Amino acid sequence: MVIVRSCQSADMDFQGRHADEEFHLYYHQHWIRLLWPFTKLAAWNVLIMGIGYLTFVQSPMEDVMTRRMLLTLFTVFFLFAHIEFLARFYRYFLYVVVATDRKIHRIKKTLLLIDDHQSIDLSMLQDMAKSQHSIIQKLFGFGTIILEAQETMMRLHFMPHIHETYDRLMQLRELARTKAPSFGDKSADASFQKSLRQFDTRTPIRKSVQRAYSPR
Amino acid sequence: MFTMLTPALLAWVALILLVEAGMWLLFHRGVVRICIPADLAVLRKPRVSMAMLHVFAFLHTALLLFAVIAAHFFLW
Numbered sequence: 001m002v003i004v005r006s007c008q009s010a011d012m013d014f015q016g017r018h019a020d021e022e023f024h025l026y027y028h029q030h031w032i033r034l035l036w037p038f039t040k041l042a043a044w045n046v047l048i049m050g051i052g053y054l055t056f057v058q059s060p061m062e063d064v065m066t067r068r069m070l071l072t073l074f075t076v077f078f079l080f081a082h083i084e085f086l087a088r089f090y091r092y093f094l095y096v097v098v099a100t101d102r103k104i105h106r107i108k109k110t111l112l113l114i115d116d117h118q119s120i121d122l123s124m125l126q127d128m129a130k131s132q133h134s135i136i137q138k139l140f141g142f143g144t145i146i147l148e149a150q151e152t153m154m155r156l157h158f159m160p161h162i163h164e165t166y167d168r169l170m171q172l173r174e175l176a177r178t179k180a181p182s183f184g185d186k187s188a189d190a191s192f193q194k195s196l197r198q199f200d201t202r203t204p205i206r207k208s209v210q211r212a213y214s215p216r
Numbered sequence: 217m218f219t220m221l222t223p224a225l226l227a228w229v230a231l232i233l234l235v236e237a238g239m240w241l242l243f244h245r246g247v248v249r250i251c252i253p254a255d256l257a258v259l260r261k262p263r264v265s266m267a268m269l270h271v272f273a274f275l276h277t278a279l280l281l282f283a284v285i286a287a288h289f290f291l292w
Binding site for chain 1 (some may be wrong): 239276280291292
């Protein structure tokens, strides 16, 4: 199963990627997400085959029409179970967390209905936490990573190799912070203020008025 | 027997092929821009690539076709 993958190539493309973002790593959810769909599929198969064996082999029917109707019914259930599993299987691969040198992207899709893309800026991250809440999670090494930035919170559930993943994301955050312009940098701050000035729509205030209202 | 079996089987086969192809196309359309590598050489821990998923889709289709055709031949 797919657990953790780190790509060497920096030019891998994905939805919502900026031109200057450098790809670092990406994750699917832990394979345990597929356990329940697979178990359900196996159970349906055993049930259908068991009932089919009892119906058609143990006590064969004389009536041809009834037999064919039952066979059609079993085939419908069999196909339905497989199609449902296939949809879940594909959906598992359509949930991806991508980390670049600037952002963490969470891309979540289904085959038809959902196309959700959330991203969080690494340099803006205020807090990062990891949690594991059960024996199963501890045993298989997966859990939830919670990313907090200003008014945004992103929860990454079923993250595989939680400790390793968390450490990698922490390293990326530090890397992003070193790359981002620091607040103490006066030249960067001045250019930022200058770039903002063109969007300022307030009416200019005369100097005499400014002096009259200035705090002492 | 075969006169009635053939249309029923053809319908099942067509349905399976249609559903499998449709789901694969939808999946491929969705996944094409979310970074599943086409080449395993770029991965440090190679596990699943698009090629492997494609093979899985083929095998799953073959399994369904075999099961449905076998069941209908013996039990129709």
